[in-house]
Amino acid sequence: xxxxxxxxxxxxxxTPLSGRARIPGSKARPGPFRVRMSLQETGPSLAVVGVTxxxxxxxxxxxxxxxxxxxxxxxxxxxxxxxxxxxxLGQNYxxxxxxxxxxxxxxxxxxxxxxxxxxxxxxxxxxxGTIVVDNSSAFRMQEGVPLVVPEVNPEAMEGIKVGRGxxxxxxxxxCSTIICLMAATPLHRHSKVLRMVVSTYQAASGAGAAAMxxxxxxxxxxxxxxxxxxxxxxxxxxxNLFSHNSAxxxxxYNEEEMKLVKETRKIWNDTNVKVTATCVRxxxxxxxAESINLQFENPLDEDTxxxxxxxxxxxxxxxxxxxxxxxxVSQEGNYGLDxxxxxxxxxxxxxxxxxxxxxxxx
Amino acid sequence: xxxxxxxxxxxxxxTPLSGRARIPGSKARPGPFRVRMSLQETGPSLAVVGVTxxxxxxxxxxxxxxxxxxxxxxxxxxxxxxxxxxxxLGQNYxxxxxxxxxxxxxxxxxxxxxxxxxxxxxxxxxxxGTIVVDNSSAFRMQEGVPLVVPEVNPEAMEGIKVGRGxxxxxxxxxCSTIICLMAATPLHRHSKVLRMVVSTYQAASGAGAAAMxxxxxxxxxxxxxxxxxxxxxxxxxxxNLFSHNSAxxxxxYNEEEMKLVKETRKIWNDTNVKVTATCVRxxxxxxxAESINLQFENPLDEDTxxxxxxxxxxxxxxxxxxxxxxxxVSQEGNYGLDxxxxxxxxxxxxxxxxxxxxxxxx
Numbered sequence: 001x002x003x004x005x006x007x008x009x010x011x012x013x014x015t016p017l018s019g020r021a022r023i024p025g026s027k028a029r030p031g032p033f034r035v036r037m038s039l040q041e042t043g044p045s046l047a048v049v050g051v052t053x054x055x056x057x058x059x060x061x062x063x064x065x066x067x068x069x070x071x072x073x074x075x076x077x078x079x080x081x082x083x084x085x086x087x088x089l090g091q092n093y094x095x096x097x098x099x100x101x102x103x104x105x106x107x108x109x110x111x112x113x114x115x116x117x118x119x120x121x122x123x124x125x126x127x128x129g130t131i132v133v134d135n136s137s138a139f140r141m142q143e144g145v146p147l148v149v150p151e152v153n154p155e156a157m158e159g160i161k162v163g164r165g166x167x168x169x170x171x172x173x174x175c176s177t178i179i180c181l182m183a184a185t186p187l188h189r190h191s192k193v194l195r196m197v198v199s200t201y202q203a204a205s206g207a208g209a210a211a212m213x214x215x216x217x218x219x220x221x222x223x224x225x226x227x228x229x230x231x232x233x234x235x236x237x238x239x240n241l242f243s244h245n246s247a248x249x250x251x252x253y254n255e256e257e258m259k260l261v262k263e264t265r266k267i268w269n270d271t272n273v274k275v276t277a278t279c280v281r282x283x284x285x286x287x288x289a290e291s292i293n294l295q296f297e298n299p300l301d302e303d304t305x306x307x308x309x310x311x312x313x314x315x316x317x318x319x320x321x322x323x324x325x326x327x328x329v330s331q332e333g334n335y336g337l338d339x340x341x342x343x344x345x346x347x348x349x350x351x352x353x354x355x356x357x358x359x360x361x362x
Numbered sequence: 363x364x365x366x367x368x369x370x371x372x373x374x375x376x377t378p379l380s381g382r383a384r385i386p387g388s389k390a391r392p393g394p395f396r397v398r399m400s401l402q403e404t405g406p407s408l409a410v411v412g413v414t415x416x417x418x419x420x421x422x423x424x425x426x427x428x429x430x431x432x433x434x435x436x437x438x439x440x441x442x443x444x445x446x447x448x449x450x451l452g453q454n455y456x457x458x459x460x461x462x463x464x465x466x467x468x469x470x471x472x473x474x475x476x477x478x479x480x481x482x483x484x485x486x487x488x489x490x491g492t493i494v495v496d497n498s499s500a501f502r503m504q505e506g507v508p509l510v511v512p513e514v515n516p517e518a519m520e521g522i523k524v525g526r527g528x529x530x531x532x533x534x535x536x537c538s539t540i541i542c543l544m545a546a547t548p549l550h551r552h553s554k555v556l557r558m559v560v561s562t563y564q565a566a567s568g569a570g571a572a573a574m575x576x577x578x579x580x581x582x583x584x585x586x587x588x589x590x591x592x593x594x595x596x597x598x599x600x601x602n603l604f605s606h607n608s609a610x611x612x613x614x615y616n617e618e619e620m621k622l623v624k625e626t627r628k629i630w631n632d633t634n635v636k637v638t639a640t641c642v643r644x645x646x647x648x649x650x651a652e653s654i655n656l657q658f659e660n661p662l663d664e665d666t667x668x669x670x671x672x673x674x675x676x677x678x679x680x681x682x683x684x685x686x687x688x689x690x691v692s693q694e695g696n697y698g699l700d701x702x703x704x705x706x707x708x709x710x711x712x713x714x715x716x717x718x719x720x721x722x723x724x
Contacts, residue, residue, distance in 0.1 A: 195692050199561035199653035201603055201642065219581060239646050241563055243702065252664065252688035253700075261691060276692035278653040278700055280563065282644045284601050291561035291640040293655075302614065326614035329623060330557050330638035338615075338640055340605065 043069030044162045044362065047106040047130070049098055049121065050113030052081040054209040055135055058351035059110050060088050066355060069362070076102055078113070103128040107162045108358050111135060112350065126167035131160060131361055133170050133354045137255075140171040140263060147171045147266050149178050150356040151313045152185045156267075162361045170357055175349030176200050176256060176279065177263040179288050182348070183341040186312040188268065191300035195274040197293040198260055202244060202279060205286035205345045207232055212285055219283070237283055244279035254279060288349060289342035299334040302327050314348065405431030406524045406724065409468045409492070411460055411483065412475030414443040416571040417497055420713035421472050422450050428717060431724070438464055440475070465490040469524045470720050473497060474712065488529035493522060493723055495532050495716045499617075502533040502625060509533045509628050511540050512718040513675045514547045518629075524723045532719055537711025538562050538618065538641065539625040541650050544710070545703040548674040550630065553662035557636040559655040560622055564606060564641060567648035567707045569594060574647055581645070599645055606641035616641060650711060651704035661696040664689045676710065 046063075050056040056077070063070070075086050075093045082097035096102065098117070103109060103125040111118050112135035119138045126132055139145045146156040148170055160168045173181075180198055187193065204215040211232045218228035218238035228236045233245055246255035253261075260277040305325050310317055328336025343349060408425075412418040418439070425432070437448050437455045444459035458464065460479070465471060465487040473480050474497035481500045488494055501507045508518040510532055522530045535543075542560055549555065566577040573594045580590035580600035590598045595607055608617035615623075622639040667687050672679055690698025705711060 197559045197655045197692065199640075201563070201644065216585065220585060223578065223582060223585075241644060241646060241651060248686070251691065252686035253691065258691075274692035276655060276690050276698075276700055278561075278655075278702055280651070280653065280702070282563065282603060284603060284645070289603060289642070291642065291653075293559045293638060293640075324610070324614035328638050329613065329615065329620075330559065330636035336638075338638055340640055340642070 043071045044107035045072040045074075045105055046070045046358075047074040047076055047102065047109040047125075049076045049102075049109055049111040049117065051075040051086065051095060052077045052084065053112060054205055054212070054346055055112035055350045057209075058346045059112065059355065060086075062347070062351045062355045064089060066359070068355060068359065074102065074106060100124050103130045106130045108133065108361060110351075110354050110358065112354075122169055126169055129165055129167045131162060131168045131170065133172060133357050135172040135350050135354055137174065137259065138171075139169050140173065140259075141266065142169075142171075145169045145171050147173055147263060148357050149173060149181055149185075149267060149353060150360060152181050153267050153269070154360060157357070157360060160361060172350065172354045172357065173263045173267060174256070174259040175206055175288060175345045176202065176277070176290065177260050177267070178349050178353050179341060179343040179345070180260060180290055180292060181264060181267060182314055182343065183309065183312075183339060184264075184292060184294065185268070186308045186315075187294060187296070187300060187305055187337070190298075190304070190308055192297035193273055193294055194297050195295040196264070196276075198275065198277040199291045200244075200256075200260075200277065200279045201282045201284070201289040201291075201342075202256075203282070203284045203286045203288055203345050204237070206281075206288070206349075207245065215283055215285065233281070237281065239283060241280055241282045244281055246279075253277070286344060286346050287342055288345045289340065292339050292341060293328060294337045294339065295328075295331065296335050296337075300337065301334045302337070305337055305339075405433045406469035407434040407436075407467055408432045408720075409436040409438055409464060409471040409487075411438045411464075411471055411473040411479065413437040413448065413457060414439045414446060415474060416567055416574070416708055417474035417712045419571075420708045421474065421717065422448075424709070424713045424717045426451060428721070430717060430721065436464065436468060462486050465492045468492045470495065470723060472716050472720065474716075484531055488531055491527055491529045493524060493530045493532065495534060495719050497534040497712050497716055499536065499621065500533075501531050502535065502621075503628065504531075504533075507531045507533050509535055509625060510719050511535060511543055511547075511629060511715060512722060514543050515629050515631070516722060519719070519722065522723060534712065534716045534719065535625045535629060536618070536621040537568055537650060537707045538564065538639070538652065539622050539629070540711050540715050541703060541705040541707070542622060542652050542654060543626060543629060544674075544676055544705065545671065545701060546626075546654060546656065547630070548670045548677075549656060549658070549662060549667055549699070552666070552670055553658035553660040555630075555635055555656055556659050557657040558626070558638075560637065560639040561653045562606075562618075562622075562639065562641045563644045563646070563651040563653075563704075564618075565644070565646045565648045565650055565707050566599070568643075568650070568711075569607065577645055577647065595643070599643065601645060603642055603644045606643055608641075615639070648706060648708050649704055650707045651702065654701050654703060655690060656699045656701065657690075657693065658697050658699075662699065663696045664699070667699055667701075 075095045076098045077095050079097045084095040086093045109132050115136040115138040118134045118136040122132050204212045214232045221228045222238045244256040248254050256279040257277040261275045326338045410421050437457045438460045439457050441459045446457040448455045471494045477498040477500040480496045480498040484494045566574045576594045583590045584600045606618040610616045618641040619639040623637045688700045
């Protein structure tokens with residue numbers, strides 16, 4: 001498919017969009033040195049589950065960009081994709097079918113193959129002594145399973161390390177939660193967030209590579225005056241927007257919205273923080289944006305907030321004053337802010353966050 | 363340009379999208395009967411200022427759809443557009459250049475040619491005894507100028523009528539304000555809104571027909587892997603979003619955002635209502651959507667809210683539970699709601715609202 005640039009002009013805060021260019025310390029494309037790295041005898045043995053998917057492919061790109069050390073890597077996917085050839089760091093790999101025996105001698109498995117696959121194979125991997133970093137929602141709210149954004153709550157995975165012969169489950173938060181908390185947490189630490197009202201502008205990528213292709217195809221069709229082909233979302237997406245396609249719960253919020261509410265409480269370890277969200281798909285390819293209204297317990301003026309965010313890890317302030325850190329005009333004094341954030345849903349919203357978690361396991 | 367359908371799936375509330383199909387009492391395309399109407403001797407004399415623009419063209423479409431009675435109509439535009447031929451209700455009209463003498467014997471003038479044109483020619487028209495319905499922001503906040511959404515505050519224009527030989531200025535609110543208040547006002551009347559947090563999803567049409575063409579052109583270019591042509595917005599709009607392109611004020615909010623804050627207070631005649639807004643352009647053609655979080659003084663449960671909105675004029679509830687009237691999970695009891703609204707920015711957001719105002723002048 002065509003490659004899309006993602007200039008989120010006016011976005012206040014960015015987690016890395018292109019990854020390579022923005023991640024501090026990240027390296028350029030691999031040279032001979034990198035190839036040697038990939039053949040090293042040291043480092044953990046890895047498995048990537050769902051390697052042919054959008055996030056699976058991004059796992060590989062991030063492992064490469066960050067020189068993640070490993071002595072072996074298994075490319076795992078469904079029977080349908082098994083047998084495909086993959087080139088990674090100059091070597092050819094054959095995609096293997098995921099089975100209950102896939103995890104023998106796997107130290108770290110990065111899962112992104114949907115909740116049902118995670119539910120079935122995650123515990124099996126843990127039994128085999130594998131540490132599973134799961135990008136699905138299967139275990140996020142399960143007690144005892146750390147839900148981790150490395151910049152926010154690394155302490156949640158304390159004691160989980162490769163080489164102790166013990167398996168474990170670690171959950172990657174939902175993309176919208178990660179992108180929201182990357183910006184909200186440094187402010188929360190300073191002035192304590194009491195309430196957060198979030199409205200999202202979510203990309204096709206959150207529904208996978210097929211959804212991105214459908215948006216592209218529909219856009220062609222609408223421009224040509226043809227009816228759009230609606231398979232993934234069952235509705236027009238090109239030049240349109242709609243409430244997030246996840247299941248609607250009895251309280252009327254969809255699952256995506258309640259993830260932001262519940263995951264924030266778990267990650268901040270604060271059952272009292274008040275959060276509400278409206279999650280909307282907009283016709284962009286892969287970067288999510290979020291409008292966040294914050295109410296604080298303690299005063300926080302705009303300039304202090306800007307300084308805090310400038311120093312915060314993983315953030316870039318696009319301080320062009322076309323979108324701003326703004327003192328909330330609907331609240332007295334300095335007890336509120338309106339901010340607008342954006343981040344690459346596949347990268348920091350999924351693959352990068354998971355690989356950062358894996359780095360902390362070494 | 364290609365014609366675009368606008369299925370805002372999941373949108374909770376709609377002001378008329380297609381107009382014709384949804385406006386109660388509206389008629390089908392004109393037959394001979396309609397042509398006779400256009401030749402009648404009764405009714406006011408009209409002028410449309412900025413008739414060649416996106417809103418100007420919509421003025422004509424709405425006048426036609428609603429069988430607006432008139433004895434004559436002047437098609438006015440800039441020197442650049444003067445001399446063009448227009449067919450309206452089966453008759454040919456030549457677009458005339460707007461001059462200080464354009465308003466002799468004009469009862470009602472519908473202005474949509476930008477703030478500077480309104481500032482220069484609006485008062486001249488009023489001196490000539492013309493009632494000006496102005497779609498620009500030039501006079502909205504001026505004391506003594508009614509700012510009117512007919513479903514919300516018709517009383518604001520009390521005493522202004524055609525045939526009393528007195529000119530007057532009436533301001534059409536900003537599109538985002540109209541669409542927001544169409545839904546928020548019926549709830550406000552029941553339980554009094556104390557605070558409103560709005561995030562918008564705004565269409566290209568708000569920046570005019572040229573912006574719609576630029577979005578279409580950029581989309582073609584991006585799909586072909588070419589760099590997008592950036593004239594109107596000076597940035598990529600296709601498959602992208604950005605903070606609203608209006609000027610940023612010293613408080614960090616842009617003008618579009620502060621219009622929602624200030625116009626709401628004037629229209630509701632409530633200087634205490636707390637409003638904040640984040641206004642964002644999304645790559646859709648002509649319908650705005652808004653995520654609105656409401657805090658009430660008095661309790662309002664979800665079912666009551668739905669009943670109120672079902673009975674409210676100009677609204678259609680898309681009650682498919684994929685987007686909802688939801689009890690705000692971030693507030694105790696029934697003191698908050700999250701709603702998602704959408705409306706045609708050119709139609710109810712501009713032309714239809716102005717023509718509804720004109721209807722009240724007869």
